[in-house]
Amino acid sequence: MWRATDEVGRLRDENRALREALARLDAEAHDSSVRLRSFAAFDEFRQTLPGQPLRVVPAQVMGADASPWRHSLIVNRGSSHGLRAGAPAVWGGSIIGLVTAVRPTAATVRLLTDGRAGLKVRVARTGDVGVLRGGSSRDALLHLKWLHLHPVAPGDLIVTAGLDPAIPPGLVAGSVVQSSKAKEHLFYDVRVRPLIDLDRVTELLLILYTSGDAETLLQEEAK
Numbered sequence: 001m002w003r004a005t006d007e008v009g010r011l012r013d014e015n016r017a018l019r020e021a022l023a024r025l026d027a028e029a030h031d032s033s034v035r036l037r038s039f040a041a042f043d044e045f046r047q048t049l050p051g052q053p054l055r056v057v058p059a060q061v062m063g064a065d066a067s068p069w070r071h072s073l074i075v076n077r078g079s080s081h082g083l084r085a086g087a088p089a090v091w092g093g094s095i096i097g098l099v100t101a102v103r104p105t106a107a108t109v110r111l112l113t114d115g116r117a118g119l120k121v122r123v124a125r126t127g128d129v130g131v132l133r134g135g136s137s138r139d140a141l142l143h144l145k146w147l148h149l150h151p152v153a154p155g156d157l158i159v160t161a162g163l164d165p166a167i168p169p170g171l172v173a174g175s176v177v178q179s180s181k182a183k184e185h186l187f188y189d190v191r192v193r194p195l196i197d198l199d200r201v202t203e204l205l206l207i208l209y210t211s212g213d214a215e216t217l218l219q220e221e222a223k
Helices: 002-046 213-222
Strands: 054-066 071-075 088-091 094-102 107-111 118-123 129-133 142-145 157-160 172-179 190-193 203-209
Touching: 071 094, 071 203, 107 203, 142 172
Parallel strands: 094 172
Antiparallel strands: 054 071, 054 203, 071 107, 088 094, 088 203, 094 107, 118 129, 118 157, 129 142, 142 190, 157 172, 172 190
């Protein structure tokens, strides 16, 4: 009887170990699938920029600041990997934030939902340019500012404008979910929702991009 009891205990432990190993394999397979989808989607976007100098640095999220007003991530890549402030962070073909601080082996990524975030964008359908800013609420909606030429409609895609030499044009920042039909104080009131759930990001791609002489001229103009 004692031998039978010991055998049952041993089999129970082996069964538990097998279940845990299977769970780890399932998690690894899921992570690999997610990673492949992100690379595939970004590669599809990359095909729209033939000949442009662009390098991709994969990174993992090591920490996060998710206070009501500040949304940022700490990733395990830094200046030793070629990163610098202003580099965009993407998931697939969507921009999710910008690098704001860099150390040799780590960097801070300020997400678009951060109240301090700002990004020059374009309405894909009309071509109108505005500035996308993070909101102060927990609904994850972004504010699209300074649009005055054409009204926008729910479902309109908002993409990077290509006016920042460190950010390639055409990365999707989100889609319009709310918009005033009439102007308020000369501008339309527009709300945008990111296509990616930024609270669930555990891996991302950091983009090293340059527009060559255009970047040099902009730097000289800023002096």
